[in-house]
Amino acid sequence: MELRLKGGVIIIGSLLWEDNLDKDDKIRLNWRNCHLDLKNKIYVKVPIRYGKESGKNNIPIATMVFSNKMRNKKGFCYVVPFKRIINNIDELLCEAVALSVAEGMKGNFVRDWGVLSYLFNDSLIGDEPKKEIVRLFRKRKNDKFNIEDYRCNGEISCLTEFLKLDINWLEPVLESDRPILNTFHFLLATATKPTKPFLRLCDIAKMVKTDNNRRYYLNNLMNGIFTYDDFNISELL
Known part of the structure; x- marks a missing residue:
């Protein structure tokens, strides 16, 4: 089936x-250069928070999760277009697998710490392309996925049973970007499991202070990725 998405x-x-994923492997750099149109990225409002305790070598890092708790307290991040139009489901699979590899998921759609997900622009995409995409993700889902892992403290899960992001179509930060944002038929994203219960802001701040290697929080700030809680986190540093 021809998609043209x-x-x-x-x-x-x-x-x-x-x-890099591992030392000097340039996997993420090469993925961005080969697959993404970074010059035309769009600044958007998204329900995100620092909600997963990650890290290696006993140095915890608070990393980002989608969270429906933040539906009315959105953060700022980016939508980045693919370089190429998606003509068929095989091309979509190639883009999804490339994203999976860049995320360290080794081409899988589901790992024990997170999943590849998708979001439709319901005002633009047709029913048949939707069915094709849903079918692809259903085939790639496995028993490591449990929808209850993607909710915390009574919030609505950020995912559906078929790995679709359960959030509204995104809003641009700049109103002038709305016409461009609304030309997208679909978006892919990586959703990670939140740590339960919610990380306290004081604990997030402690992790920021000890993250002297990756500097996850600071690099997010320097690249324009913010959450609603960032001011209060910064007050604790």
């Missing part, structure tokens, strides 16, 4: 600014 990626963290 415009797509992109919602980037809420280190995919935007980190070049």
Whole structure:
């Protein structure tokens, strides 16, 4: 089936600014250069928060999650277009697998810490392309996925059973970007499991203070990725 879809990626963290997964492998840098039209990225409002305790070598880092708790307290991040129009489901699969590799998911759609997800622009995309995309993600889902893992403290899960992001179509930060944003048929994103219960702001601030290597929080700020809580977190640093 011919699709002819415009797509992109919602980037809420280190995919935007980190070049390597392992030392000097340039996997993320090469993915951005080969697959994304970074010059035309769009600043958007998204329900995100620092909600996952990650990190290696016993140095915890608070990283970003989608969160319906933040529906009325949105943060700022980016939608970045793919360089190429998606003509068929095989081309969409290639883009999804490339994103998975850049995320360290090794081509899988579901890992024990997160999943690849999608979001439709319901005002533009037709029913048949929707069905094709839903079918693709259903085939790639496995028993590591549990929808209850993607909700915290009684909030609505950020995902549906079929790995669709359960949030509204995105709003631009700049009203002048709305016409361009509304030309996208779909977006891909990585949704990670939140740590339960909600991370306290004081604990997030402690992790920021000890993150002297990756500097996740600071690199997000320097690249324009913000959450509603950032001012209060910064007050605790």
